Amino acid sequence: MRSARQSRPVRRRKVVMALEMSLLCLPSAHAASGILTVGEGTTAKQYSASALLRRPDVTRLDLSRSGEPLGASVPAVPLPHLVASSDQGLSFAATDNFVARIPPDVFSRARRDGTSAWIAIEEQPWPRRDGQDIGPFALVWTGPGAEKIDREQWVDHLAAITPGRDAKLPAATGSVARRGRDVFTISCLPCHRVSGAGYGTRGPDLGGPLPVSRRLTKERFDRTVRHPEQVRPDAVMKGFTAEQIPDADLDAIRVWLGQVGPATTSVTQPSQNR
Structure with missing residues (x-):
């Protein structure tokens, strides 16, 4: 559960920090319900x-x-x-x-x-x-x-x-991007929306105005998912291990996010070989 989802909210400060903060969760004002x-x-x-x-x-x-x-x-x-x-x-x-x-x-x-x-x-x-x-x-x-x-x-x-209802996420083109969207739906959608689609709001919308895969380099994107505490020492979002999200699936998520919204830069598709 939140051993997997133990991310806790983090506030965005400066624009530059916000780029690296994209996968971190934002604070909630809700109290526990009885x-x-x-x-x-x-x-x-x-x-x-x-x-x-x-x-x-x-x-x-x-x-x-x-x-x-x-x-x-x-x-x-x-x-x-x-x-x-x-x-x-x-x-x-x-x-x-x-x-x-x-x-x-x-x-x-x-x-x-x-x-x-x-x-x-x-x-x-x-x-x-x-x-x-x-x-x-x-x-x-x-x-x-x-x-x-x-x-x-x-x-x-x-x-x-x-x-349950379909979150109606943006379309995915190609088998790699479709795989990325499927993995995102399970592991990321509970906290993040994409271009307004989805239900979770613990973290920021990762689709706009520019997908995080285009805001961050691959190295920074991977590190934010794997080791968010290295991106921000005070981050409380828990990273996903390679066992939880294999490297190929992490690349696939990035490919799909790169297809969301207006294209500004190309995203190299990883090998489809598993």
Whole structure:
């Protein structure tokens, strides 16, 4: 989860710094919500932590070694017991402006792998992160395939679950750029929009007025993603390792971002060989 997504907001200062700050997250004024909203419109339901804890389907999970280590006996409710269906995908919005849009294939693969999705409830104080409370709700996963769930698909600070919608990102031309857009959707879209498309607003829009891939050199772009603390010593965005985003995928993200907006410089396409 935010072991993968543990980026914390950073303020932009000067224009030059802003270029290097493009992938860092901006501050949020939202406080943790004590209510979980499931659904939208007139059919939406709202749950307090105490209401969920009183449900007969509450189960104790050992999450001490999970992707979100919340404790050894954490109460949780099966996600399918709260949502009508995940067949169209679901969006999970956090109070810090992080939004994970999880497509239906993730849920179908999880079922095949014997992996279960849960809404964990903060009964005892959860470990704080960067001095901040991460409760009172979180999307967590258990079972044999839990390690296959991308880190951006573990969601703390959870405030709302709604039907998933296509973010309608800018088009991608070529197989490399299409791969870049797919990887961006999973790993970057929860915090960043592109040319206004998307839902997450923890970080800046990476599409305009000029894509960051054209503002930054490849070396600077890669370093910002891999080691943001080297770009800014006070950065709290956690870098993505080569295991989390392989080098070829990082190049593909840059290629796709280079196609977004008015072309001013060319972006060299990396080899399509994997």
